[in-house]
Amino acid sequence: MAAPAHLQRLEDESVHILREVAAESERPVLLYSIGKDSATLLHLAKKAFFPAPLPFPLLHVDTTWKFRDMYALRDRVAAEPGVELIVHRNPEAERLGINPFDHGSRRHTDLWKTEGLKQALDAHRFDVAMGGARRDEEKSRAKERVFSLRSEKHAWDPKRQRPELWRLYNVRKHPGESFRVFPLSNWTELDVWEYALRESIPVVPLYFAAPRPVVRRPGGWVVVDDERMRLEPGEKPETRVVRFRTLGCYPLTCATESRAATVEEVVRELRAARTSEREGRLIDHDGAGSMEQKKQEGYF
């Protein structure tokens, strides 16, 4: 099948960025969060360096609250030849038993994800961390660079972000500084799925509609993924046919009712879709400009 021109263009652009990272950084790492964007990024990285193995490890900043299906896929990926996976859990969050129920989504995310990520980057002295974030995901990301410069403290200073002209990236940095690099910057949600279809990229089954035990919460349907889920008084899980457009910690991620049970049906559903995927992320609604603030604090 002839490749749609735009998917080939996106693939070539991402491969170019991944190779720039490999060529110019001392200790790069690919942030692997198990979702469809990470899966796409990993697939692109394999293409970029073929026939050589990946020139960097994968890092999963774990919160212990991901869906069981996510851990299953992660462990399968880690077992692939040529893949080295580092899992980091913030020991402080582990000690305090941080969870979304007792501590709220804000603190949960801060400690497990933001702090956890910074700890892992520091511990391994990674100087470039690649992630699957896309500019179309959220308003505050529309101006994000492909190569986003971070200070020694991982802070994002808008004044120091560099203009990106043509296809030339200035990847020089001072000792201690690092980059967050987003090879999927120009991809949209639909592009990711069309590419997953074309390339047969394995993704977590939660993206596909199936009967699941759910409870109704203000942001949508929350799947009761394990026995740690706290139910409201009188609340009883019911079975609905739902799927996820985005995956995070299961108590903080909402499913939508859908009949799309295959990649192809997801693509078809998205072509007709009328809501954005981050609607299902409860942490985006923490307050006005909340994603922007999280970014300055070092959240991806």
Added chain:
Amino acid sequence: MSATLTRLPAADTLRVATSGSVDDGKSTLIGRLLYDTKAILADQLATVERDTARRGGSGMDLALLTDGLTAEREQGITIDVAYRYFATPRRRFILADTPGHEQYTRNMVTGTSHADLAIILVDARQGILPQTKRHAALVALLRTPHVALAVNKMDLVGFDRAVFERLRDEFLALTASLGFESVTPVPLSALEGDMVVDRGTNLDWYTGPTLLQVLESAATTRHIDGAFRYPVQLVSRSRFGERADSRGYMGRIESGSVRVGDEVRAWPSGVAAKVAQIVTLDGTLETAGAGRSVSLILDRQVDVTRGDLLTHAHDAPVLASEFAARLAWLDNTPLDPRRAYLVKHGTAVVKAKIVAIEDRLDIHTLQPIAGDTTLSANDIGRVRLKTARALPLDPYAAVRSNGSFLLIDEATLATVAAGLVEEVPQRG
């Protein structure tokens, strides 16, 4: 795969840059474009309706759809280009939205450097202003092939045909000598939605394309027709193909195309070899064109490293360590000829000095003025550079990718200027 999916056309992507000030109704125009192409989703619309109500309005203020990061603006972000994505059944679009405030030059240069088409926006009541001329000249400098002149706010001049035609003629005369492949003026009202995506009912006298039709029909830049230019990103010693000793030169074809058997040269050394294989994970290719990221295997052992440029032997660039370039100065710290700079050209980074400032463009007339000793943020000037080692260059006018470079301050590592090679010494 089902028939419904395969029947969709293989869409290409057009990169668009917009310029114009908030007063021209740019945010409303982009909001209208996104809204009418259904790129705005239900939950985002709900947010805009809420925000509109909070500001005392009713319905939906389309400008709020693109009203991005207030905080970033307050903090004085240096380069302020927002990227938006939308699609029609015919094409995908990446829109670089550059604000028109006083920092417009560096923002425009950044946003326009990628563009196939630039939308220049004017207010029908104001007509062609000095800033319209500057925008057109900048777009011409960056060699963006297509221009759409969006004559907005036609509702405020009673949808008067004479107003549009006067503006159209003035703009066409102004741009006749700027070398664009196409210039298409469109009368429209972003507020009312006339001639942006839908034709509306107020401009029946106009028979030309809507703005979206202009975007859908503009030819994308055919870098594939140019000279073969392949900056080497990485050298891989992994086992490629049958031979254990072959190396893969990984890179992206920035312009032109290459075929197995072609005779190529590596620069700056000038060493020659033949292309033995073009490798991708999906198999080997007979030929590959501009935009493709591949690995090239050569037929003999040659000394090629990151920073080198592969070209066809018969279509070589000029090797030069002193050349003239136009710089668009981006940084808040002005040019200082005593400072050490780095030039990033392709995948090469070399030390450079600015040995002369030949002129600076007057921002109002765009005429060169001689005698300046520096360039400041938003200035565009012609300089002479000396690099520590020779670079394989083309004039920007001939090969966009190989005639462009970044100027980096060696101490701060900031990208301080965008460079366009103007003149290289004659091959001799």
